[in-house]
Amino acid sequence: MSIGDRISTRPAWSSDLPALLWRALTSPQFTLVLLLWLSGVIGLSQIIPQPLYSLDEPLMYSQWLASMPQFLWPLVDDLRSLGLFHLRTSAWLRLPLALLLVHALAMCASALPAVWQRTRVRAESSELLEKCTDEAPLALGRLLGLATWCAEAPEQVFSRAMQQLVQDGYTVRSNQRTQVGLAWRWHMGWWALCSIYVGLALLATGLLLHSWLSRTYTLILQPGQATSVPGLTALVLQLEDTHIAGDPLDPPEGVAHVRIAKAASSDEVVTLPLHAGRMIEGMWWTVVNIVPMVEVTARDAHEGRELEMWSFIPTAHAQPRVRLSLLGEGNASFASLPTQNITLRVGRAPDQGAPSCRFMLSFFYGVETTPAWTTTLGDGDEVIFEGVRYQASLSYDVQLRIQQSLWWGVAALGWLAVAVGGVLLALQRPVWLVVRTTKEAEHCRLIIWMDTLTPQALLPERLHSPGVPASVGDSGR
Amino acid sequence: MMAHATLVFTAGGTLAVLIWLIAFGLRMRYVLCPAEASIHLTTIEIFTRIGLLLGIVSWGSYAALTWPQLPWRMALLPPVALAALMVQTSSPRRGSIPLAALCLYGYAVVAYGAALAPLWTGGGAEMLATPPALPLAAAREIATATAAGALLTHGLLLPVRCYLAQPFNDSLVEHLGDGTVRVAWVAVTLALAAAAWRAWSAWGEVARADVVVLFIAWSLLTAASLRQMVTGITMARMLYGLALLALALLLIMLVFIP
Numbered sequence: 195m196s197i198g199d200r201i202s203t204r205p206a207w208s209s210d211l212p213a214l215l216w217r218a219l220t221s222p223q224f225t226l227v228l229l230l231w232l233s234g235v236i237g238l239s240q241i242i243p244q245p246l247y248s249l250d251e252p253l254m255y256s257q258w259l260a261s262m263p264q265f266l267w268p269l270v271d272d273l274r275s276l277g278l279f280h281l282r283t284s285a286w287l288r289l290p291l292a293l294l295l296v297h298a299l300a301m302c303a304s305a306l307p308a309v310w311q312r313t314r315v316r317a318e319s320s321e322l323l324e325k326c327t328d329e330a331p332l333a334l335g336r337l338l339g340l341a342t343w344c345a346e347a348p349e350q351v352f353s354r355a356m357q358q359l360v361q362d363g364y365t366v367r368s369n370q371r372t373q374v375g376l377a378w379r380w381h382m383g384w385w386a387l388c389s390i391y392v393g394l395a396l397l398a399t400g401l402l403l404h405s406w407l408s409r410t411y412t413l414i415l416q417p418g419q420a421t422s423v424p425g426l427t428a429l430v431l432q433l434e435d436t437h438i439a440g441d442p443l444d445p446p447e448g449v450a451h452v453r454i455a456k457a458a459s460s461d462e463v464v465t466l467p468l469h470a471g472r473m474i475e476g477m478w479w480t481v482v483n484i485v486p487m488v489e490v491t492a493r494d495a496h497e498g499r500e501l502e503m504w505s506f507i508p509t510a511h512a513q514p515r516v517r518l519s520l521l522g523e524g525n526a527s528f529a530s531l532p533t534q535n536i537t538l539r540v541g542r543a544p545d546q547g548a549p550s551c552r553f554m555l556s557f558f559y560g561v562e563t564t565p566a567w568t569t570t571l572g573d574g575d576e577v578i579f580e581g582v583r584y585q586a587s588l589s590y591d592v593q594l595r596i597q598q599s600l601w602w603g604v605a606a607l608g609w610l611a612v613a614v615g616g617v618l619l620a621l622q623r624p625v626w627l628v629v630r631t632t633k634e635a636e637h638c639r640l641i642i643w644m645d646t647l648t649p650q651a652l653l654p655e656r657l658h659s660p661g662v663p664a665s666v667g668d669s670g671r
Numbered sequence: 672m673m674a675h676a677t678l679v680f681t682a683g684g685t686l687a688v689l690i691w692l693i694a695f696g697l698r699m700r701y702v703l704c705p706a707e708a709s710i711h712l713t714t715i716e717i718f719t720r721i722g723l724l725l726g727i728v729s730w731g732s733y734a735a736l737t738w739p740q741l742p743w744r745m746a747l748l749p750p751v752a753l754a755a756l757m758v759q760t761s762s763p764r765r766g767s768i769p770l771a772a773l774c775l776y777g778y779a780v781v782a783y784g785a786a787l788a789p790l791w792t793g794g795g796a797e798m799l800a801t802p803p804a805l806p807l808a809a810a811r812e813i814a815t816a817t818a819a820g821a822l823l824t825h826g827l828l829l830p831v832r833c834y835l836a837q838p839f840n841d842s843l844v845e846h847l848g849d850g851t852v853r854v855a856w857v858a859v860t861l862a863l864a865a866a867a868w869r870a871w872s873a874w875g876e877v878a879r880a881d882v883v884v885l886f887i888a889w890s891l892l893t894a895a896s897l898r899q900m901v902t903g904i905t906m907a908r909m910l911y912g913l914a915l916l917a918l919a920l921l922l923i924m925l926v927f928i929p
Contacts, residue, residue, distance in 0.1 A: 222901040229894040233887040240883045282878065336903045390897070410876070446801065469803040469873035480875030595875035602877070606867075613860045616893065619900070620853040647900035649849045 219300040225394075228297060231290040239281040242273075246412070249274065283405050291398045291405075298395035302388055308332045309384040312626060315376060319367035323374050331628050334384055335647040341639060348373055348631040348638040355629055355640060364627065375629040383624030386615040387647065393611030400605025408599035412482075415452065415592040416517070423596060429475070430455040434463060436590040438484060442551040442573065443520060443542060443588075448484040450592040466594070476600070483593040487517045488540045488553060488586050492531055495583045503529045517589065520553055534580055535560050543570050555586060623647040676736040677790060683729025684749070684787045688780055690722035691756070695776040699824070699831045702769040702847075704839040719760055719776075726753055726783060743801055744929075745786045747809055748816060752782035769843070770850040777820030777827075785816060785925035792926065802929060807869035811881065814862035815921050818855040818888070822918035825851035829911060848905035852914060856892045859917070863889050884924045888917040 218224060243262075249255045262270060277284035308331075315322055330339060344351050352373045359366050359377040368375035411423050415433040423429045432453040438445035448468040454475075455461050464474055471480040491514060492501040502512040506525035510516075512532075518540045519526035530537045537558040552572050556565035557579050569577055573588040628643040697715045730749040734741055759775040802808045828848055832839065863885040870879045895913040899905055 222897060226894045226898050229890045233890040236883055236890075237887050239878075240880065336901055387900075390893075444800075446803075471872045471875050478871075478875055480873070482874050597875050602871075609867075612893070613864065616860060616896065617857055620857050620896075623900070646903075649845050649899065649903050649905045 216300070216304075219297055220304045222301075224297050225301070228290050228294045232287070232294065235281055235287045235290065238278070239287070242278055242281065244279060244281060249279065288402060288405065291402045295395050295398040295402065298391045298398065301391040302395065305334050305384070305388055305391070308334055309388055312378065312381045312384055315367060315378070315381070316365075319376065320369070323367065323369040323372065323376065331626075331643050331645065333645045334387060334626075335624075335645055338644040338646070340642045340644070343634070343637045343639055345636065346638055348633050351638050351640050352629070352631040355631075355642075359627065359629070364625075368629075373631045375627075377625075377627040377629065379625040380622050381624055381626065383619060383622060383647065384626075386618035386624075389611050389615030390619075393608045393613070393615060396608025396611060397605050398608070400601050400603070400608055403601040404599070404605060408597065408601055410598070411596045413594045413596070414485075415450070415594055417589055417591075420455070425598070428457040431594070433592055436484060436592060438590065443486050443553065445484050445486070445590075448481075448590070450481050450484065450590075450594075452592070452594070466592075478597040478600075480595045480597075481592055482595050485591040485593060486520050487589050487591055488520060488555075489515055489517050489589050490529060490538065490540070490555075491515050491585045493583045493585075495578050495581050501531060501533060501582060503531050505529045517591075531582065534582060536580060536582070537561075538584070539565070540586070551588075553586075553588075555584065619647065676733045680729045680733035681787065681790045683725050684783060687722040687726035687729065688784050688787065690718055690725065691776060691780050691783075694718035694722065695773070695780060696827065696831060698776060699773055699827055700835065702773065703832060703843060704835045704837050706837050716760065719756060723753065723756055723760065726756075730783075730786075742789070743805070743808075744789070744812065747812060748782040748786040751813055751816075752779040752786075755779050755782070770847055770854070773824045773847065774817075774821050774851065774854055777823040778817055779820070781819040781823055781922070781925070782813075782816040785819075785922070788926040803873040804869045807865045807872075811862045811865040811869065811885075812925070814858045814865060815885070815924055818858035818862060818892075819918055819921040819925060821851045821855040821858060822914050822921065825855070825914045826911075826918055829906065845905045848910075849899065852892065852896055852899060852905070852910070855914070855917070856889075856896050859885060859889045859892055859921070881924060881928045884920050884928060888920040888924075891917040891920075 245254075245258050249258060259267065259270060266273075273279065277286060281287055311322060330337060349370070352368070352370070352375065356366050356368050356375050356377070359375075364377040364379055365381075366375055366377045409425050411425060413421055413423065413431065415421055415431060417433050417435070419432065421431045421433075423431065432455065434451040434453050436448060436450050438448035440446045445468070450466045450468070451463055452466055453461055453463050464472075464479075466472060466479060466481045468481045468484050471478050473479075490503070492503055493499060494501060500514040502514055503516045504510055504512055505516045505518070506528040516529040518529055520540060520542055521527075527541060528537060528539050537560075539556045539558070541554045541556065543552045543554050552570050554568055555571055555577065556568040558564075559566050567579060571577060571586050574585070576583055576585045578584070624647060626645040630641045632639045632641070694715050697718070701712060701715065726749065730745075730753070734746065755775045756779045759772060759779075825848060828844060828851075832844055863882070866879075866881045866885050867877050870877050870882050891913045895910045895917075898907075899910055904910070
């Protein structure tokens with residue numbers, strides 16, 4: 195009795211390069227290496243900060259550098275030249291994806307003929323039985339070979355083996371004349387294995403093309419202000435109005451109505467709920483945030499004349515109405531009233547005691563850092579400070595993300611194919627058996643080739659079935 | 672009152688998880704080697720029920736006192752963990768499917784432990800706000816805890832096996848090793864689907880922390896699963912390492928990523 199065990203019967207190591215390359219490409223170990231490589235790069239992209247903008251602009255670069263820990267400054271240029279700050283669009287990610295694509299296609303190409311043959315076995319069993327030789331069959335999973343010698347007639351051993359396989363739930367086809375039999379369980383499982391590799395190929399293709407060709411635009415829409423999409427000049431967006439539900443300063447739900455002005459056709463108003471993406475104009479539109487802002491106006495308390503204010507954001511100019519952020523993000527919360535030498539700041543009211551829809555307005559003299567007066571206001575409230583009447587009201591900016599191109603759909607489809615294949619294989623694993631008996635001197639030799647994806651320890655039990663003594667199967671690999 | 676309830680939940684919950692862990696280890700030992708005289712199924716059942724009682728009382732008192740300010744993860748995971756263990760203890764066929772029994776213990780330990788973790792790390796306030804697309808977040812959470820529970824079972828197989836003095840059923844270890852990886856893979860796939868769907872529909876992108884962590888765990892488990900299929904070896908050192916790495920990622924996901 196002898197047992198052989200190998201992963202596949204693909205060509206042995208050869209000195210010629212194409213065969214060597216093909217063997218490497220169709221090696222199951224390569225899948226492991228590529229998946230680990232991908233995981234490592236994706237993991238690093240989560241640990242190393244990946245700026246969303248290009249670092250080629252000097253201003254952006256200096257701002258970004260300032261945000262980095264100081265000990266990293268001497269290393270930043272070297273790390274940047276290695277592409278570590280744009281990992282998702284760098285060769286570090288694209289190379290394993292490209293290799294995964296090639297590897298998955300190679301795996302499919304090497305597996306498909308055998309899978310097709312096994313699928314057609316019901317219809318073309320006689321042809322397939324004729325083709326079976328003494329050599330090991332083409333393996334898709336783990337190939338286990340078993341040979342045993344008995345002192346009985348080959349016909350008897352063969353019939354008994356095939357009967358036992360039928361009793362064990364195998365579907366069998368046999369040729370009594372040549373004494374070759376085929377037996378299988380759930381042969382669709384081989385398609386599930388193919389589905390995993392087809393899925394991996396699609397996943398890699400989708401991710402590659404997505405990282406290469408797709409564009410993402412993140413826009414801040416303000417009420418009444420036209421905003422053009424940088425890469426799509428024919429498209430101009432205007433925020434018509436916003437409805438929110440729940441806490442006005444931290445809206446969990448809301449809807450934005452956006453007017454889309456197109457050069458080629460008439461305007462259209464679309465309704466975009468918060469956190470509910472929609473496909474519009476072949477692009478994926480998502481309102482990712484509805485940001486509460488405080489609009490402040492200033493009037494002379496006696497004469498009623500409008501006073502101009504300056505917001506602290508870099509591109510601001512004097513205007514009678516300023517929009518200040520409640521997020522406390524640096525200068526966006528500040529404005530000044532130059533004629534009175536007053537600076538004002540908005541902020542959220544402390545959690546304790548204040549109703550949820552109220553915010554704070556603080557007044558500073560000149561460049562002092564301690565507020566001269568702080569008051570809590572609600573939407574539309576007025577307050578007088580140093581002869582100036584201030585009115586504060588809430589309004590909302592909408593943060594909109596537009597995803598151009600649909601390559602993510604290919605990646606999603608690929609992932610789905612992997613998921614379906616994997617779930618099917620998790621439920622049941624396929625087994626393929628080739629049984630043959632031959633007469634050798636006074637003995638009969640029974641040869642069984644088993645190709646399966648089932649764990650090793652569960653195999654001997656199945657090998658016992660065709661009449662092999664129980665002690666035989668225990669010596670595995 | 673609130674601080675008192677938090678203290679009760681932290682102490683009682685931690686004790687319950689520790690008791691379940693002991694019951695889990697004993698149960699695994701019993702499954703692998705029923706011949707070991709020191710283990711009795713009744714002892715394991717008593718441990719499990721004491722843990723259940725502690726878990727129900729501590730979580731119930733905390734939920735009653737903090738409602739509706741109960742962080743969503745604490746509202747979701749402990750009841751599901753308790754339900755899983757109740758099914759395990761009350762099912763008439765609880766001994767017949769060792770894989771399901773052990774995975775349920777693993778799930779309860781991970782899910783209840785993950786709900787408690789913010790109280791230990793002090794990050795409970797971050798979980799207070801209801802996340803967008805809550806049903807998908809809940810599906811992601813339950814599937815992640817299931818995967819982590821299965822991987823915890825896989826991870827405990829080796830040390831428990833080492834402690835067994837008597838000969839044990841090696842093929843059962845292989846069967847459990849294979850089964851736990853299958854359960855974990857399917858659960859991580861579901862968790863990743865829910866997380867990616869949620870991220871895409873709510874933020875228009877999938878490169879978010881939860882999706883990234885789940886994708887890495889999924890890749891590791893896919894690699895482990897494929898390797899397991901083509902080699903036929905379920906408890907190899909490399910597969911064990913990949914499974915433990917995936918478990919660590921899933922625990923990070925459950926504890927730190929809202």
